[in-house]
Amino acid sequence: xxxxxxxxxxxxxxxxxxxxxxxxxxxxxxxxxxxxxxxxxxxxxxxxxxxxxxxxxxxxxxxxxxxxxxxxxxxxxxxxxxxxxxxxxxxxxxxxxxxxxxxxxxxxxxxxxxxxxxxxxxxxxxxxxxxxxxxxxxxxxxxxxxxxxxxxxxxxxxxxxxxxxxxxxxxxxxxxxxxxxxxxxxxxxxxxxxxxxxxxxxxxxxxxxxxxxxxxxxxxxxxxxxxxxxxxxxxxxxxxxxxxxxxxxxxxxxxxxxxxxxxxxxxxxxxxxxxxxxxxxxxx
Numbered sequence: 714x715x716x717x718x719x720x721x722x723x724x725x726x727x728x729x730x731x732x733x734x735x736x737x738x739x740x741x742x743x744x745x746x747x748x749x750x751x752x753x754x755x756x757x758x759x760x761x762x763x764x765x766x767x768x769x770x771x772x773x774x775x776x777x778x779x780x781x782x783x784x785x786x787x788x789x790x791x792x793x794x795x796x797x798x799x800x801x802x803x804x805x806x807x808x809x810x811x812x813x814x815x816x817x818x819x820x821x822x823x824x825x826x827x828x829x830x831x832x833x834x835x836x837x838x839x840x841x842x843x844x845x846x847x848x849x850x851x852x853x854x855x856x857x858x859x860x861x862x863x864x865x866x867x868x869x870x871x872x873x874x875x876x877x878x879x880x881x882x883x884x885x886x887x888x889x890x891x892x893x894x895x896x897x898x899x900x901x902x903x904x905x906x907x908x909x910x911x912x913x914x915x916x917x918x919x920x921x922x923x924x925x926x927x928x929x930x931x932x933x934x935x936x937x938x939x940x941x942x943x944x945x946x947x948x949x950x951x952x953x954x955x956x957x958x959x960x961x962x963x964x965x966x967x968x969x970x971x972x973x974x975x976x977x978x979x980x981x982x983x984x985x986x987x988x989x990x991x992x993x994x995x996x997x
Contacts, residue, residue, distance in 0.1 A: 723751050740773055769796045786817075825860045944974070
């Protein structure tokens with residue numbers, strides 16, 4: 714099966730060339746204890762039978778300095794594309810975004826809206842100061858990964874999607890729906906967002922572990938979500954090495970949970986969606 718890992722992280726062994734600068738000053742535990750270099754990621758991908766991957770900026774290590782993911786994707790364009798991090802609140806955010814993309818540049822960007830890496834809490838990602846950033850992302854047809862939790866912030870997400878319907882937004886970890894409490898209720902909550910054509914979902918171990926634990930009830934979540942979005946708006950990502958399992962184990966987890974879906978849907982989730990979102994993968 715053709716597989717693209719749409720969400721993994723890398724950390725360099727050269728802190729002089731790529732200095733640590735986590736947003737908010739706090740480094741994630743995984744970045745300190747089990748980092749994976751670009752070379753190490755290639756090795757793990759080979760072991761897992763994964764053709765290509767999207768290198769997502771390790772914000773908890775490098776902050777807004779995207780040098781390592783960019784250098785790694787430029788060195789191995791046949792294996793990687795880079796998704797960086799920018800500050801959309803800066804007055805020059807739109808210009809900086811435009812300058813960062815193009816041949817050999819960023820294939821997408823990611824915004825953190827909550828958690829230890831965000832010094833300013835609140836759903837600032839839809840503040841008026843960010844509008845030039847979102848307009849530029851739409852003009853560039855650049856996917857924006859959004860790390861946020863569904864719940865009180867869902868209203869702001871809907872506002873964003875309605876204000877900028879042409880922007881491709883990729884919701885990391887599907888917004889952490891509470892599958893453990895009720896797969897059916899969580900599925901309905903996510904499925905309601907499928908009416909917004911620009912919204913895509915990134916399915917990772919954080920969701921898949923809950924679905925595995927749900928057993929026969931996993932379909933109560935997957936059924937309505939896949940029906941509402943279509944598999945063509947859902948992409949699988951390992952989240953390695955934030956995920957503690959090995960890459961072959963993470964692939965196996967996804968394959969086991971999604972085994973009941975039609976083959977065409979699984980092909981979309983494992984590769985097709987990512988290749989459309991990130992055309993640089995198609996070149997390889």
